[in-house]
Amino acid sequence: MSDQRAKAIQIAHEQRQTFLQELKEFAAIPSISTAPESKPDINRAAAWTARKLESIGMRNVRVIPTAGHPVVYGEHLQAGDGAPTMLIYGHYDVQPAEPLELWKSGAFEPTVRGDELFARGASDMKGQVMATIAAVDAALQAGHLPINVKFLIEGEEEIGSPSLEKFILENKELLASDFALNPDTGMLAPDFPTITYALRGLAYFEVRVYGPDHDLHSGLYGGIVHNPAQVLCELIAGMHDEQNRITLPGFYDRVRPLDTDERAALARLPFGEDYFLKQTGAPALRGEAGYTVIERLGARPTLEVNGLLSGYTGEGSKTVLPAWAMAKISCRLVPDQDPEEVHQQLLNYLEAHAPETVRWEVLVHAGSPASISNRESSWVKAFARAQEAVWGKPPAFRREGGSVPVVILFQNLLGIESVNTGFGLPDDRAHSPNEKVHLPTLYRGVDALVHFLYNLA
Amino acid sequence: MSDQRAKAIQIAHEQRQTFLQELKEFAAIPSISTAPESKPDINRAAAWTARKLESIGMRNVRVIPTAGHPVVYGEHLQAGDGAPTMLIYGHYDVQPAEPLELWKSGAFEPTVRGDELFARGASDMKGQVMATIAAVDAALQAGHLPINVKFLIEGEEEIGSPSLEKFILENKELLASDFALNPDTGMLAPDFPTITYALRGLAYFEVRVYGPDHDLHSGLYGGIVHNPAQVLCELIAGMHDEQNRITLPGFYDRVRPLDTDERAALARLPFGEDYFLKQTGAPALRGEAGYTVIERLGARPTLEVNGLLSGYTGEGSKTVLPAWAMAKISCRLVPDQDPEEVHQQLLNYLEAHAPETVRWEVLVHAGSPASISNRESSWVKAFARAQEAVWGKPPAFRREGGSVPVVILFQNLLGIESVNTGFGLPDDRAHSPNEKVHLPTLYRGVDALVHFLYNLA
Numbered sequence: 001m002s003d004q005r006a007k008a009i010q011i012a013h014e015q016r017q018t019f020l021q022e023l024k025e026f027a028a029i030p031s032i033s034t035a036p037e038s039k040p041d042i043n044r045a046a047a048w049t050a051r052k053l054e055s056i057g058m059r060n061v062r063v064i065p066t067a068g069h070p071v072v073y074g075e076h077l078q079a080g081d082g083a084p085t086m087l088i089y090g091h092y093d094v095q096p097a098e099p100l101e102l103w104k105s106g107a108f109e110p111t112v113r114g115d116e117l118f119a120r121g122a123s124d125m126k127g128q129v130m131a132t133i134a135a136v137d138a139a140l141q142a143g144h145l146p147i148n149v150k151f152l153i154e155g156e157e158e159i160g161s162p163s164l165e166k167f168i169l170e171n172k173e174l175l176a177s178d179f180a181l182n183p184d185t186g187m188l189a190p191d192f193p194t195i196t197y198a199l200r201g202l203a204y205f206e207v208r209v210y211g212p213d214h215d216l217h218s219g220l221y222g223g224i225v226h227n228p229a230q231v232l233c234e235l236i237a238g239m240h241d242e243q244n245r246i247t248l249p250g251f252y253d254r255v256r257p258l259d260t261d262e263r264a265a266l267a268r269l270p271f272g273e274d275y276f277l278k279q280t281g282a283p284a285l286r287g288e289a290g291y292t293v294i295e296r297l298g299a300r301p302t303l304e305v306n307g308l309l310s311g312y313t314g315e316g317s318k319t320v321l322p323a324w325a326m327a328k329i330s331c332r333l334v335p336d337q338d339p340e341e342v343h344q345q346l347l348n349y350l351e352a353h354a355p356e357t358v359r360w361e362v363l364v365h366a367g368s369p370a371s372i373s374n375r376e377s378s379w380v381k382a383f384a385r386a387q388e389a390v391w392g393k394p395p396a397f398r399r400e401g402g403s404v405p406v407v408i409l410f411q412n413l414l415g416i417e418s419v420n421t422g423f424g425l426p427d428d429r430a431h432s433p434n435e436k437v438h439l440p441t442l443y444r445g446v447d448a449l450v451h452f453l454y455n456l457a
Numbered sequence: 458m459s460d461q462r463a464k465a466i467q468i469a470h471e472q473r474q475t476f477l478q479e480l481k482e483f484a485a486i487p488s489i490s491t492a493p494e495s496k497p498d499i500n501r502a503a504a505w506t507a508r509k510l511e512s513i514g515m516r517n518v519r520v521i522p523t524a525g526h527p528v529v530y531g532e533h534l535q536a537g538d539g540a541p542t543m544l545i546y547g548h549y550d551v552q553p554a555e556p557l558e559l560w561k562s563g564a565f566e567p568t569v570r571g572d573e574l575f576a577r578g579a580s581d582m583k584g585q586v587m588a589t590i591a592a593v594d595a596a597l598q599a600g601h602l603p604i605n606v607k608f609l610i611e612g613e614e615e616i617g618s619p620s621l622e623k624f625i626l627e628n629k630e631l632l633a634s635d636f637a638l639n640p641d642t643g644m645l646a647p648d649f650p651t652i653t654y655a656l657r658g659l660a661y662f663e664v665r666v667y668g669p670d671h672d673l674h675s676g677l678y679g680g681i682v683h684n685p686a687q688v689l690c691e692l693i694a695g696m697h698d699e700q701n702r703i704t705l706p707g708f709y710d711r712v713r714p715l716d717t718d719e720r721a722a723l724a725r726l727p728f729g730e731d732y733f734l735k736q737t738g739a740p741a742l743r744g745e746a747g748y749t750v751i752e753r754l755g756a757r758p759t760l761e762v763n764g765l766l767s768g769y770t771g772e773g774s775k776t777v778l779p780a781w782a783m784a785k786i787s788c789r790l791v792p793d794q795d796p797e798e799v800h801q802q803l804l805n806y807l808e809a810h811a812p813e814t815v816r817w818e819v820l821v822h823a824g825s826p827a828s829i830s831n832r833e834s835s836w837v838k839a840f841a842r843a844q845e846a847v848w849g850k851p852p853a854f855r856r857e858g859g860s861v862p863v864v865i866l867f868q869n870l871l872g873i874e875s876v877n878t879g880f881g882l883p884d885d886r887a888h889s890p891n892e893k894v895h896l897p898t899l900y901r902g903v904d905a906l907v908h909f910l911y912n913l914a
Contacts, residue, residue, distance in 0.1 A: 212737040216888075219659070220859050221754070222761045223758075224742050225743060240687065282668050284812075285814070297677075304778055305768065308686050308768065311765065358739075
């Protein structure tokens with residue numbers, strides 16, 4: 001190990017108490033991006049992030065306004081000729097904390113219990129942002145930052161990053177880099193360093209079916225009109241076949257098949273049905289025929305009902321034949337599906353299958369394509385070596401089921417690949433009450449990030 | 458026309474403004490039987506009804522508690538030897554008013570526009586209750602009530618009359634009568650006086666389907682568990698076949714077939730598809746193969762979805778894979794189906810078709826069998842003559858799709874037939890926003906009821 005690398009690791013270790021103290025300070029700011037009343041806290045969190053970047057020696061630190069919440073930027077470009085530039089992505093906003101009564105300690109009163117820090121954002125992703133800053137800080141203190149870095153810390157990730165595309169387009173030169181680091185995708189388990197090389201996209205719809213022009217008395221009219229709630233159920237029931245394949249016409253046409261190597265690699269991940277039965281609490285698992293659980297989660301598209309509403313839904317009974325029915329339906333997409341095409345496929349399905357007894361419409365709520373990253377890039381290999389140095393084993397490579405639109409934005413707008421990783425765990429309860437981060441894992445993450453900086457030099 | 462009869466008709470005409478004023482007062486009480494928070498209004502409506510009965514000279518007026526909402530009773534038994542006793546049935550409770558935003562004037566702010574009074578309960582059935590009281594009042598004011606009458610006005614009709622059977626059993630002597638008048642079944646059109654000789658029963662259920670033990674992130678878990686909203690849709694879709702027949706095992710076993718005479722009589726009613734397209738505003742009609750619209754409505758059983766709820770139903774999108782889904786499902790029953798058997802048929806269907814990927818349960822909200830009445834009784838004939846005196850034509854005899862459990866309770870527990878009629882119209886929007894009653898028709902109804910009293914003497 002080089003002197004500088006060893007010194008940086010040592011510095012990171014010595015600063016763990018300060019790191020924890022500052023993370024608690026950061027996590028105490030209720031920067032909930034979806035809540036208009038949290039705007040002052042959003043601004044406070046952005047300012048806090050900017051001050052922190054300045055304090056470790058970042059240059060050109062700015063809080064850049066957008067149509068929504070501001071982006072925090074900072075850079076350090078003194079690595080010298082031939083050194084690569086890394087764009088570090090993060091977000092300082094968090095999910096709402098409700099239901100508050102389920103928290104054992106306040107969502108914004110960061111509290112350590114045992115090895116874990118409990119707070120909204122501790123894992124997703126203030127802890128991860130602080131880990132990247134701590135690693136850069138340690139290298140700078142050790143004498144010299146071996147690569148160039150740029151930080152892009154946004155404030156709208158938890159509401160779908162609505163201002164990010166425009167921000168990137170307007171700041172392409174400022175953001176120009178060789179690759180990106182995205183520590184927002186987490187690990188499979190504390191002893192499983194993980195690199196995520198594929199993320200699913202999302203196409204989110206609302207399907208509305210209209211029958212009679214007003215709610216009818218189910219006795220006076222039941223039996224002569226096609227109940228729109230029943231029609232909606234029939235349409236939804238037809239969207240999967242007996243193999244649990246999605247029946248929208250052409251839905252699989254662009255789905256990139258898994259190759260033998262990748263299937264073999266995914267098969268080595270020790271997360272089978274038992275693990276996911278425990279995680280979900282479902283009586284039994286079920287998914288597309290011909291694929292393993294891990295393949296279904298990351299490499300195959302889905303169509304899920306996210307919500308259903310029709311007629312009377314209160315206590316007891318009301319004998320109404322409802323005038324209309326609604327379903328929120330979303331598809332997780334894989335490469336190379338296109339959200340706009342999937343929208344058209346849904347329309348085609350409804351054209352073909354909706355009976356003449358109803359009218360229908362489809363609203364589009366969101367659409368972003370999937371991303372897949374090069375598993376063999378030098379950046380990925382450098383990060384894998386960093387993980388192996390800390391955990392003593394190579395990382396697991398996985399596809400993840402969730403959607404992180406920034407990865408594809410960086411690919412499409414900046415032409416760069418991302419290393420998707422992070423040190424959050426599946427039981428961190430991101431988005432749920434009692435979110436926490438496992439501190440020993442997060443500290444190992446800082447060490448891995450320090451190694452990564454030197455591996456890239 | 459006898460002097461007394463003519464005088465009573467004249468009094469009824471003179472009192473129309475008072476009648477309307479009092480109906481508005483009655484309809485302004487939000488006596489929603491299904492809403493626990495409406496209990497004070499239920500009690501207020503019961504007290505209002507009792508005061509009204511006393512004010513016209515009813516004796517022994519009582520508000521009689523039950524396990525649920527109270528029954529209002531009053532009687533006038535001075536008609537003398539040989540006069541028959543008529544039990545007048547009504548209910549003072551109403552359906553919920555939601556969705557409130559669709560009302561043009563407040564659901565409980567009765568408003569006259571043109572010939573119509575708009576309010577929840579105006580037609581179903583506070584207007585009908587007031588019409589019977591007005592007719593008895595007019596006869597009493599004219600000098601002498603020609604028959605004995607007893608009023609039974611309950612407060613639980615809109616929730617399936619759960620306390621009524623016990624109440625009748627415990628008050629058989631009090632209620633003993635020669636026949637019953639039930640003005641809760643309405644007319645086919647303003648120029649079609651109607652007597653309903655068959656009513657459908659009701660079996661109302663709530664089906665709940667449970668999947669994962671908590672709401673899941675649809676990205677992180679979508680594709681590996683069976684979405685309970687999808688399962689519910691699949692189960693509901695399977696409850697009808699391509700002929701629109703209901704697939705619950707054994708569902709049609711006890712259904713009494715229509716005989717040729719009755720089919721011929723029903724075929725003479727001038728209400729075909731166009732009429733019901735207009736009434737419902739549906740793009741097209743649809744029902745069980747092999748039956749006319751009129752037959753489907755009154756003589757064939759149904760299974761309707763009355764409500765659907767699962768997951769996220771607010772504005773925009775939330776990528777949740779819901780932990781559970783719910784449907785309110787009710788069957789309209791015909792003779793000789795048994796609600797308890799239908800409950801068992803639903804359980805058998807779910808046992809056979811629900812996948813092992815979910816758990817499920819069924820709640821029972823209401824159950825009452827269908828009824829069929831003697832079309833040739835002297836009471837029915839007396840009422841038909843009363844209708845002919847007012848409308849100048851004999852009534853249409855029909856089967857009705859709605860459920861009035863009290864008819865079969867009176868048959869079974871008191872051994873009496875009911876004359877089922879009323880002055881509500883198909884476009885009154887009973888159970889829907891902007892419920893109204895057509896005042897000229899309701900006033901004709903009062904006249905017909907006055908004639909009926911004298912026809913029976």
